[in-house]
Amino acid sequence: MKKQRPTFYGQQQLLKQAMLFAGIVFLCRVLPAQTTDSTQQKQAGQTEKLPVAFGEQTRSALLQAQGRIQGSQLESVPVTQIEGALYGKLAGLYLVQASGKPGSDQPSISLRGFSPLVVIDGVPRTFTSIDPQQIESVTVLKDGLATAMYGQRGSDGVLLIKTKRGSIAPRKISFTAQSAIQQQLNRPEFLNSFDYASLFNEALMNDGKAPVYSADDLNKYKDHSSPYTHPDVDWYNSILNKQATMQRYNLNISGGGKLSRYFVDLDYLNQQGFFITDNKLNTYPTNNFYKRYVFRSNIDVDLTKSTLLSLNIFGRLRNGNEPGAGTDAIYDNILATPNNAYPVFNHNQSLGGNVQYSNNIYGQVLRSGYRPTYNRNLGVDVALRQNLDFIKGLYVRGFTSFNSYYDESINRSKTFAVYDFQLNPLTGDTTLQKIGTDASQSNSSSVNSQNRQIYNEFSLGYDTEKGKHAFQSALLFNSDNYVTGYDLPLNNYGFAARAQYNYDETYFAEVAGSYMAMNRYPQNKQWGFFPAVGLGWNMSKEKWFHVPVISNLKWRATYGKTGDNSGAGYYVYQQFYNSGSTYYFQNPSTGNSTLSEASLANPNITWEKARKFNAGADISFFNNKLELSVDYYDHLFYDLLQQRGTNASAIIGSTLPSENMGERRYKGFEAAINYNDHAGDFYWYVNANASVSKSKIIWMDEVIRPYAYQRRTGLPVGQPFGLTAIGFYQSQTDINNSPVVEGYNPVPGDIKFKDTNGDGIINVFDETAIGSTKPLFFYGLTAGFNWKGLDFSMLLNGVSNRNIWTNNSNTLEFQQNSNGGYGQAFAHHLDRWTPATAATATYPRLSLDDNPNNHRNSSFWLKDGSYLRLRNVELGYTLPTKWTGIVRITKARAFVNALNLLTFSKLERVDPEVLNWDYPNQRVINFGINIQF
Template identity: 55%
Template sequence: MMTPMKRFAMPFFFGMTAMALCARPAAAQDTMARKSPSYPNIPVRAGQVLPLKDTVPVLFGQQAGANLLQSYGIVYGDELRNIPVTTLENTLYGKLAGLYLEQFSLKPGDDAADMNIRSAAPLIVIDGVPRSGTSIDPEQVASITILKDALGAAMYGMRGQNGVILVTTRHGYAGKKRISFTAQTAVQQMVKTPKFLGAHDYASLYNEALINDGRQPVYTAADLEAWRTGSDPLGHPDVDWYNTVLKDQAGMQRYNLNIAGGNKISRYFVDLDYLNQQGYFVTEPKNTYPTNNFYKRYIFRTNVDVDLTRTTLMSLSVFGRIRNGNEPGSRTDSIFRNILSTPNNAYPVFNYNGSLAGNNQYTNNVYGQVTRSGYRPTYNRNLAVDLSLKQRLDAVLHGLYVKGLVSFNSYYDEALNRSKSFAVYNVAMRPGVDTVIGKIGTDGEQSNSSSITSQNRQAYTELQLGYDSTFGKHQVGIAGLYYRDSYTDGSQLPLINSSFSARAAYNYDQRYLLELAMAYSYNNMFADGKRWGYFPAVGLGWNIAREAWFSDAVPSVGTLKLRGSYGLVGNNLRAGYYPYLQFYNTSGSYNMGNPATSASAIYEASLANPFLTWEKARKMNIGLDVATGNNKLQFSAEYYLHKLDDLMMRRGTNAGGMLGANLPLENIGKQTARGLELSAGYREQLGELGYYAKGNVNFARTRIDYMDEVIRRYGWNQRTGQTVGQIFGLVADGFYQSKEDAENSPALDGYTPVPGDIKYKDLNGDGTINVFDERAIGSDKPLIYYGLTAGISWKGIDLNMVWQGVANRSINMRGNNTWEFLSNANGGPGQAMEHHLGRWTPATAASATYPRLSVNGNINNQRTSTFWVKDAGYLRLKSLEVGYTLPQRWVSYLHLASVRAFASGYNLLTFTPLDRVDPESYLGGYPNQRIVNFGVNIQL
């Protein structure tokens, strides 16, 4: 069997030979005593970074944007600052074509949006190293580049399939020291909170639901009257739990200090950042410990570049981050679940004697959960150290260089348990009779334990050899490298990704462009013989505007570039932990023998697959770039087609129940992703008036080409051929309006309908509604997502805004936030909301917007169907910022360089067809937030 090195040698040799013959420079970050190819009149010396907005950070280097063939998008750090959010991901909404974000979690410290590049979750690379998480301060960011096609991600081989988000942090410069201090304070407000019914309406509807279910009502007319008048707040409570345990608003503060500067020998950038985000839970002054949820973050970064010699550059980066969180002992998620399952009439907050109220059906007093269940602090510590050394070898060959990089990253998470139990008391007050008080639960001692929830280490090494130069109108650049990325998760064996990678580019007069990239990459989680893979990619381009005949005819067009790329990339992220080895689990025990002896139960985990290998994607990208008027007006259009195969799936005809183990992952799936991305921008400066606008719109469609699904009788039942993640269900056809209507309609399998139930269409015409009548429901059109960024400045006043939106997006409404009276863990009936007032009754049959009410669920009405699948498109004013920079003549008296005051907002306006929920936070958990922020930036 060939060794990995021998298997690598032949493709690497031919790849490097081809690259040497046809290559172009990578617009090197550091050049020595020569002119920049992008800026021929600007001398560039060792350690100096070319003007960032005319070069684009790519994998393992930089390239001139005018000559770039890769499909990319870039946003710069000054566009991200002052947006009042806690994570970098949330600053990117609407800014980059091809990047789609959804914010499902909104809790402090865990509110980063999920990111997808062309329908796939990308690899995140920070300063050239794949790292975990992007919880960094935007003040540290120089740029964020997304690499979308195979050419841009090929050098990561079997980790490049989903695209790459490349974060580049700021460095120092040779010049006067600059000190910048920014202070911000914000107010967070909940948006689209649930509208629960008051106790009187709740009890009335609950009685009605019991009658609908053929049961007797439980609330008397006297009960209803007491709730209507509020005459008996202890015996007939009416508690708005949402507003009882949650505040209307919460604070957030951020302070940042950074210093940058340097000289011809050394340059530095130092950043210190503090963030404090508070939660909405109420607190009790008597507690000596915090019970509110909050998130505090402390960040330190220093980037230092030193010219050890005229040809040797050393760069050192140190990044430290401390994240401290807290939540009540009962946990944030549990509290929100209980709010959704505790009606206003369940119990009062307190009894007459000040004790916490409750009963056998509601043993967790929500107020007690928030304020008297102790607390749970969490601690996270990250440390990253990067050291690189770049040596130019011009004495050997002009433009030749070698670079080495080592990086160490550590991640440590610890959770403390300071929770405690509390008792609730059921008080029965009977006139003329002794009051009966029943105690439920215990007032326990506070716990005192801790656990390490994760402890990870990453060691990354890289060695790169490159060459870039210019010969007249010919520009070439070649880079070959080897990297090894070892990631250890706790006590597990390390996950090792490594690769021999190379890239070469050539352009003639910035007119004819060629780029080749490849990787021969490795992952140790697969079996021997399945660990190495070869991933090539190629790109071609033609800048028609550089042709003499075109530039003479249309001199105003500086760029008219046609480009295309095609390549193979892979994905090993879903492989898991040594999937080719058979593992066994232990759980519980069983008795054997006589007399019986207890023995541990050992059983097979998912079956192993020694043939499992990485997923593959063949990606094609075609683009057109246009720039006119000295790049004032820019336009890009891209079409992409991704053919994915060898996707890891389990067979749908799963015989795991018979085998006693889950079937293994296999490389059997096939999918297609295709789309169109359009982006345009315009900027202008007229004296003191400057303005700009840039927008993007994306059309994306995915399709399941093959999956081993169970045998389905009809074509409309099949998942194959549908969009990835497509919702399936019945087609609702109004409500049954009468008994005769129910009897004369197709029968429901396993259910006898009554008037007010949801009626469904019989798609196969067999007279029965069952799984064979389920089809794809919701939008069947391409997902559209778009963004518009615009701004204007005049005489020190500036205004910037971002609009962001989504169309053809469907969600399935379900659970306690949608359905009525869903019981809690102890069997008590859950909440009801204002939209339940539109339920079907004989009197409202013509206008009803909700089916008849039931207690504890209804298997017919709560089936997934078009009744519950809603259009979740929306348009948001995602962020708005207004600032004023004081005139220089004012601040010079204070010996300051500049002073800018600003106000900014986040999620200020939302337009959506959803009438009662936020389009991203729609299942009733932690609410989405509107943030209003005020700040000042002072520079020395």
Template identity: 55%
Template sequence: MNGTYTSIIKRMILFGVLLFLANSVDVLAFPNLANSLKNKKFQVPVSAKKNSKQIPSDSLSNLRDSLRNKLRNSVAVTLPDHDVPVLFGTQKNIKRIQSSATVSGEELKSFPTPQVGLMLYGKLPGLYVVQNNFQLGSDEPAISLRGRTPLVVIDGVPRSYLSIDPEQIESISVIKDALGTALYGMKAADGMLLITTKRGANMPKQITFTSQYGIQQQIERPKFLDAFNYATLFNEALANDGRRPIYTAADLDKYKNGTNPFTHPNVNWTDEILKATAPVSRQNLNLRGGSNKVRYFVDLDYLSQSGFLVTDPSINTYETNNSFKRYSFRSNIDVDLTKSTTLSLSLFGRIRNSNQPGSTIASIYSTLLTTPNNAYPKFNENGSLGGNTEFQNNLYGMSIKSGYRPSVNRNLGADVSLMQKLDTFLPGLYASGAISFNSYYNENINRSKSFAVYSPVVNPVTNQTSYKTIGGDGTQSNSSSPTDLNQQIFSRFDLGYDKTIDKNTFKAQLLFIRDSYVLGGALSQVNQSLGGRFNYDYDNKYLLELATSYMGYDRYKAGDQWGFFPSVGLGWNIANESFFANLKNTVNSLKLRTSYGLTATNAAAGYFQYLQNFDNGDTFYSRNPLTTSNTKDEGPLANPNITWEKARKFNIGLDASILKDKIWLTADYYNNSYYDLLQIRRTNASAVIGAVLPPENMGKNQYSGVELALGYQNQINNFRYFITANGSWSASKVIFNDEPLRKNAYEYRTGQPVGQTFGYVADGFYNNTAEINNGPKVDGYLPVPGDLKYKDLNNDGIINTYDMTAIGSTKPVFFYGVTGGINYKGLDFSFTLNGTANRNVYFNFVNFASTGAAGGYGQALESSLLRWTPATASQAEYPRLSVGNNPNNSQVSSFWVKNGSYLRLRNVEIGYSLPGNLIKSIGFTNLRVFANGLNLLTATTLDGVDPEVLIGNVPNQRIFNFGVNLQF
């Protein structure tokens, strides 16, 4: 290699690594860093410039603006001449048979959220996103594709999307059918989330710096009863349970009037320990450019996100609030060693530092749900932490005086690939090889400590108050424990051929993959595959694609480790037919496509389950009485026949565009049959043989649905606008489930949607004793007025488990998204809506749930005021109150299954790019200021809770964000 280019690569790698290792980089340092990078001499050498075509700076600026506007206003638009990502390559959309959809990375940048997964709401048909916990650093959402969890692949390598930031992303695609994922054989049955990162280009150096700052707000924090209402309703709950009330009239008066906040407190714990807002900021710097010999993209990103807990610097010299900081780095470099040889090197790294109080965030939010406002004062009269024998953990103390627990997470990876054209042997022939290394390390540090609470004791003779100490102020712990130490080595070699002869185009690829992954101290798990893909088209009319993989997995026994997974696809570009010529000016493209194939997944294979294992223990189902406790216990029985779970996947689709591609449509129908699913037999055999049964390949599920996407875009002079919408209907059915024989057809899980909730069908409330006496008897319980009433489905006069059936909606889940925007000169605006229908959520917060003490207390929601009483029977929305779990009312029933449908204004962004002639004088090619928001409005039938997080976890968040983007 030319020494000049070697020097460039070394300098760029060294520069990027040094910045990546700067763990203590401060946010405010980035502007200075941007200025220094502007002056840093990373220009392409003169010798290289002479051999490359340079674009004038004015034209380049206009080109950048045009490209930026085009990307910003192109939402998942896949027109015929566009390249679309496929696994290990790209295809022209006109030749695409696979079922896929793509969103550009530019579009995702308008979402002010640190998690890439949270940017995908409503963006891609078939992809369903839901988030139920927003704990910092652990807030990645659950993502499903056609009812299953997709494999995440970044630049061809399976790895977590937590390793990248939005600025690094060129595009994200969902690959949905067997044809598109076939090359991954045994790992691809659940579809694929394919992420492609940005790379350099033959263009002058471009430096982009983005700084943004946001304010976070929690959505729908639980609303609890104040002390007076709590005490009043708690007395009522005790009376309903046949127990004496514990609060006197004088107590209720003191709670109501607040005359003695120390003996009769009314503490809104949510307001006392949680702040109304919390900051979040992100700084990004990237460089992109190159020549016809060397191309580069370097990205540095810093994220700082603060939690909502109050702090007290006068007590602690360390941070007790929960927080999350992320430092990430990526360098993608492509070098043409010769005219036929290209070397690519990608380095990426990520540092994630988290912190939380010693008592942990999960424990604090859990305690919020079980601590009533009258439990104890925040501080006693003498300034000590309040508490008592029922509540020995003061919430303020948990937040401030419990120490802290930092955690560190490191992810480092490198990809090296070499591509060699072999035209000298056969025109269109090429070979390439790649190897990737990825390491992941996580360590949790415990620096927590205990603290004492104090309960006032009044001497009845002297009326003096003393304080009983509960617990103690312990010393601070200082320990650490690595929780993850993972390594991955991924290698790939492929031989390809691409040739057009007259109207015939041939494209073939032979691929070998080896993926070795080590999780902690476990033995490595290795997938190996020999696969191939063949594409043929005649005159862009008739399309054929064959793809297959012969893949093996070392977690199965020798002789049963390998499987063959073929797929086939056909396509017909109707618009290219001669009989369609008269319509060509109106209908620009019209294509039918279909695919069918066999895929599989080994995600549930377990740890060598074909081998019998034994664990240390001191119990045996059968043993010699003389044996000591130093014995080996038999673990779950081995399954020597365990194998991969399989799927037969069928897809048929239509792609069309009209009116000069201003309007486009894509539609898909799929039917995926999963079989050999691993399940444990639901028989009593384990009780007979005295061992736990192993999972076996016997389950069958079916997933089917329809996906539609429609878009319109146009430009009138300087005014550009677009709107797109997508909707997905997703249905599932249990075809076979090894369930026991049941008395009634409605009891069977087989034939119902996968994961369907079963329970009793609620039929209102018992309003009087006559209804109780004349109705069916409840097995093991005597109802009283105000209890839930259930339907006797088998009409045997008894309410028992034989009356449980599918509850809630069994219709296909419908989820959708709408994205639109405008761009006029320098002003741009965009929005994203997403929503769901036919979605069930189970919401049963038990009021006055015990905290563990005898006859314990618990928190209660404001909705308790709508409980059943004799006076409110006609309008009551909830059953009568009880202390703790009522054995009848807390049963799983349709009463607690709520309609979880919602429509959310997920994202809005408005920006303005200053005129080019104004910013040239200060050395910029583009300067854009912007503001965006996340989760701004939500329409839902649920009252007092967020439709995604519900209650119990860290609440959902609304974010208002402001930023500036500079290019020079």
């Protein structure tokens, strides 16, 4: 037998991690602690600098629409992906988590309706799986002025993540250890075998078929007298633990002096899944888990008084694992396997199963081998800034970054046989029919993805202040070369500039723009110009302004043009041909097919565009204790890539390309309010934000629809369409007196629909906009206090006017699997329509397979997805320094925090975010301690 190579989570790798961890601790212990330069600290604190595109601006001069939070505000949320800590914290930022699967539980991000570009330390990057202790701040750039310098990549907004750096301060060592308990939320209520079989018989009779379960069968399911022929298996509790663990450890060291500053961070995360394990049966891990090792080193060195060298090194290893059958497949099978399908084990401890259910779920968890995954990132950033002192405020800066990514899956799965227990009712003899094979374990690997990125930037800047005049400007060139697998490189490159002037911090003007290209457009259509302008007026600075309660009042407005080239595709302006059985070109001498036409090319393809207007105000009251920021925006997106709806591709024999022809408008209002105060030793704060987002389809090439109510144009983007449900058919008389359903003969208990066009027929021409058409409204509130070492914080977030579909596998009855077996039924199916329950039924009559009438998209299945969630709560206590100082500890804090404690929703059966139950959402209770030296 060939010797296998060591696995990536073997002892050697763990030893390397431990040695690196110990080495850095030792190094920081022997480094001399450098003194603080109080003069420089004072100067640094005079004016707060806020991150903007390719630089920083003072808060007082900021005209852009943006939101920002400190990294410390993320540390109280026990999540594995940074996005999960952003819920409810930034106006305009909307998040939805569709899965709780370890390693794949990042929420989708929408900033004013679009997925923003993620920029980490100035470089567009594709990952956010980093630990919050590394993060200095997270900023969202929302309007045209804020994103114009990103040109063809700026239309969707930008999420800026800035990592921590060292400062002129004594050496600081911080160690945090956390241990958490995870619990899955919103488990479906599966029916026991007796109820399942009873409803199955009922569904058969509703479909005009004979029942398959006899009275004797039902009695045996009920009294459990024959567990091998009439099993009743709670699959959920048979293979899933009620709780799972998660641990996280972080060590970071920072400090520095006049010549050099440093920040070094090490982080380890171990998130376990919920599958049961058996160490006696398997010598390898079969549970699903996600382990992450992160290292970051940010160093700044003053080579001379005017020359600054910055070096960032980032490394990340992510190890995953799951049973050989696959986590997704197992969760799908829980929904696809009723309690009466087969026993877990037969009388001889062989795995139960049959032809319709040939994958024993217990076997899939413990006897299907395992599938490890290995994922690594490496990033190196180098920047050199030279102040040109012959002109005060003039500088040049060069910056380069290299990033690589590699993802590999290893297949060590194996198949196993199941045995169908059969009992001869006449003789009492039992037999076991073998289904499938017990095969040896696979041993192969595949590269899922690998890419590399080289980013370069060169900038020239000039910042100066003369009396009441202040001027800030920057001119830069950047290039971003990105290679995925064997594809040709994707290149973004261009010039960008910004200039801002303010007079006495009262009147402000700013212009920004870029001239940018991308190589996946035709040669003569790669470059575009994206300008923006902003004006501001700080009214409170005027001599005539005397309102004692108002500390600051600044008005601002911006307008800009941006682009989005993410939909360019892979050289879609060129026509490609593929070999295959369907052909357009043939060798006439042999008759062999040679080439077939791929999707039609679009030689005129270009980037999508947006014109963005934003008007806002920043107001503070009572000596800045209360701060209010409001924004109104009107964004017009045009030249959106869409396929034509009025031309059928079947007529021309090829797939139509996407063309720049769509037009949409997004309008909204955002408000953020912050209040902080204290009474003696008691400090408290409240931060709240709310966003109203309204979208409208201005133009799209729709298919021809005969009625105005069917047209998408003029309605919100993504507006659901379907029939309008008006109850259930109660009798045959009711059916006879109702419109005819095209292609279907309804029976009592079926869903009854509105005849929208009044033609006496229910068909696709009666489908109309259903659900809410109101603007999406989402909000968040963070509050907390600190009193004599005791601190408390909480986070609420919610959303209203949200439509969600519920006609999926964890709602519908008896969904058939690929082998002809029928899936689960649920507790809410007990409330189905029958002649006896006609007055109180909340679910239509039951039937097998897909019912073309009841299961079609309609207002019956479209639900209000509004919710309010107590997203996070934390309680901590910092020990008095008179105690910790005895052992030379600067700070010691113990804390407990929790995620997803309470949810208020109109939905009864499902989580308002994880709708399909592919991997449920989770509640996390986390305990930790932080020690600083």
